[in-house]
Amino acid sequence: MKVVVCVKQIPDPADPGALDPETKTLKRDSKLILDDSDAYGVEMALQLVDAAGEGEVHLVSMAPNNEVAGLRTALAMGAASATVVSDPALQGSDALATAKVLAAAIAKQEPDLVLAATESSDGYTGTVPEQIAELLGLASVTFAKSVTVESGLAKVKRQTEAGFDEVECALPALVSVTAGVVEPRYPSFKGIMAAKSKPVDELDLAGVGLDASQVGWAGAGQEIVSITAAAEREAGEVIEDEGDAHERIVAFLDDLKVL
Amino acid sequence: MGLDKIWVFGETNGDSVATITLEMLAKARELADTVEVFMAGDGDDYAEELGDHGAQTVYATGDLNGAMQGVSVASAVAAAIAGGLDAPDAFLLGTTQDGRDVAGRLSVKLNQSVITNVVDLEVDGDTLVGLEPVFGGTTDVKTKNTSGTSGIFLVRPKSFVAEAVGGAEADVEDLDVPDLGTTGGARILNSHVEESDGPKLDEAAIVVSGGRGLGDSESYAMVDDLAKLVGGAPGASRAIVDAGWVPYSYQVGQTGKVVKPAVYIACGISGATQHLVGMKGSKTIIAINKDAEAPIFAVADLGIVGDVHKVMPKLIEALKSR
Numbered sequence: 001m002k003v004v005v006c007v008k009q010i011p012d013p014a015d016p017g018a019l020d021p022e023t024k025t026l027k028r029d030s031k032l033i034l035d036d037s038d039a040y041g042v043e044m045a046l047q048l049v050d051a052a053g054e055g056e057v058h059l060v061s062m063a064p065n066n067e068v069a070g071l072r073t074a075l076a077m078g079a080a081s082a083t084v085v086s087d088p089a090l091q092g093s094d095a096l097a098t099a100k101v102l103a104a105a106i107a108k109q110e111p112d113l114v115l116a117a118t119e120s121s122d123g124y125t126g127t128v129p130e131q132i133a134e135l136l137g138l139a140s141v142t143f144a145k146s147v148t149v150e151s152g153l154a155k156v157k158r159q160t161e162a163g164f165d166e167v168e169c170a171l172p173a174l175v176s177v178t179a180g181v182v183e184p185r186y187p188s189f190k191g192i193m194a195a196k197s198k199p200v201d202e203l204d205l206a207g208v209g210l211d212a213s214q215v216g217w218a219g220a221g222q223e224i225v226s227i228t229a230a231a232e233r234e235a236g237e238v239i240e241d242e243g244d245a246h247e248r249i250v251a252f253l254d255d256l257k258v259l
Numbered sequence: 260m261g262l263d264k265i266w267v268f269g270e271t272n273g274d275s276v277a278t279i280t281l282e283m284l285a286k287a288r289e290l291a292d293t294v295e296v297f298m299a300g301d302g303d304d305y306a307e308e309l310g311d312h313g314a315q316t317v318y319a320t321g322d323l324n325g326a327m328q329g330v331s332v333a334s335a336v337a338a339a340i341a342g343g344l345d346a347p348d349a350f351l352l353g354t355t356q357d358g359r360d361v362a363g364r365l366s367v368k369l370n371q372s373v374i375t376n377v378v379d380l381e382v383d384g385d386t387l388v389g390l391e392p393v394f395g396g397t398t399d400v401k402t403k404n405t406s407g408t409s410g411i412f413l414v415r416p417k418s419f420v421a422e423a424v425g426g427a428e429a430d431v432e433d434l435d436v437p438d439l440g441t442t443g444g445a446r447i448l449n450s451h452v453e454e455s456d457g458p459k460l461d462e463a464a465i466v467v468s469g470g471r472g473l474g475d476s477e478s479y480a481m482v483d484d485l486a487k488l489v490g491g492a493p494g495a496s497r498a499i500v501d502a503g504w505v506p507y508s509y510q511v512g513q514t515g516k517v518v519k520p521a522v523y524i525a526c527g528i529s530g531a532t533q534h535l536v537g538m539k540g541s542k543t544i545i546a547i548n549k550d551a552e553a554p555i556f557a558v559a560d561l562g563i564v565g566d567v568h569k570v571m572p573k574l575i576e577a578l579k580s581r
Contacts, residue, residue, distance in 0.1 A: 162450075220405075
């Protein structure tokens with residue numbers, strides 16, 4: 001079974017960055033890391049290939065300057081190979097353009113299953129997986145909180161507003177997984193060393209069969225018209241608990257007349 | 260000047276229309292002359308309530324027999340427009356599982372970008388502008404649909420206030436789902452509802468949430484106890500949902516529920532951006548956390564720097580003895 005996992009390399013969330021007022025995009029000048037949300041998809045893919053007894057995990061990522069630091073983490077976890085798509089024309093690409101690029105790179109792999117996180121930790125538009133499925137003509141199940149594969153059929157528990165649905169889906173298909181679907185492994189030292197020599201295919205826009213009019217600023221169909229500071233909530237009183245903080249909370253709730 | 264026509268994606272909870280749909284209808288009425296609903300399922304069952312909230316027409320697919328809403332509804336809408344149905348100026352969909360699925364599929368079918376995480380909308384000429392809070396709500400970004408065709412907007416719950424206007428029952432029209440081919444391979448076999456006692460998380464006047472600072476899953480019982488005592492609903496940060504302590508239906512945040520209760524009590528929650536986005540709209544916030552530097556204190560009206568294992572048991576005892 002061949003599983004492709006969509007992987008995003010993002011600025012370290014501990015150093016959240018800012019919007020560039022000139023280009024109106026996220027500043028991406030710090031080192032990129034593997035998005036935590038994607039570690040779950042990588043782990044899920046590795047477990048499914050293990051369970052199937054055969055196959056491999058391939059990663060697909062779109063990033064500036066052939067960035068692979070985050071991909072190496074996922075390769076160190078056990079993925080076999082990766083594709084990274086980079087092109088100056090991709091700057092300013094929105095979710096739909098990103099989906100077009102990833103879908104074209106995924107199609108080259110002819111996977112049985114495509115996995116993605118439900119949303120990235122930095123952009124969180126949450127539409128890319130479903131857009132990829134539509135571009136590839138695949139069935140899809142989003143918001144998976146568990147996934148198993150049996151005889152060409154994915155069995156998925158899908159989160160809903162009220163609880164969850166049991167869904168069956170014929171492969172090939174795309175499944176987007178929620179954080180917590182599995183516990184991602186830490187890369188071993190051996191894995192980290194092995195990752196350094198695993199193949200990473202570097203493609204540009206032409207390499208995935210797209211042209212600049214379909215992506216980047218040109219392809220967006222939307223325009224950021226303003227960026228302003230939001231009205232801030234004022235911090236209130238902060239006190240140190242000296243054994244009687246509960247009384248302060250009760251008094252506070254009494255004042256609000258909610259008890 | 261308003262727009263001519265807006266389509267709102269209709270979602271339901273059993274016999275009634277979902278709150279998010281009614282919220283979007285309230286805003287859509289301000290923005291456009293004609294407001295219509297498109298949805299999966301039987302439109303006749305909801306035509307009265309949707310009409311009461313200002314929808315003139317409901318386009319409904321009928322029973323999907325377990326097919327996924329995303330691909331079914333998006334394919335039906337695209338086919339109807341290709342077949343000559345007058346496209347709306349904008350589609351509004353809720354930031355829900357099915358809303359996001361429909362938006363993603365529709366986006367590709369119409370080759371139209373989605374403007375996401377919208378909390379407010381305004382008309383600019385003959386198009387719509389969506390406002391999205393970023394960086395945990397510290398910065399507002401306004402994005403305009405400049406494609407010249409129907410914009411697609413994903414709207415966050417609780418952005419608008421639902422209000423019935425006493426409109427007549429909506430007309431119901433068929434929205435035929437075409438043959439889905441290879442995209443139609445998924446089937447829902449069973450639906451499970453995770454019931455909880457007491458008020459619903461996104462409707463409760465008081466919400467008590469727990470986070471990683473509780474230390475272990477057993478300690479979540481304190482959150483449950485406190486919620487019961489104050490007549491509120493228990494909630495959770497993403498960290499402890501991911502860790503499997505409580506079900507996803509408890510999650511407050513960017514993913515999960517957006518809550519705006521009168522009082523929000525955060526217990527052992529540091530206040531990650533992902534969490535703040537889901538609860539910053541609360542009228543009053545009380546936070547208990549060991550770390551004085553935790554970001555949650557920047558939004559709290561009353562902040563207690565202390566150990567939840569010391570403060571919460573005393574608080575629970577004090578409330579019990581009243």
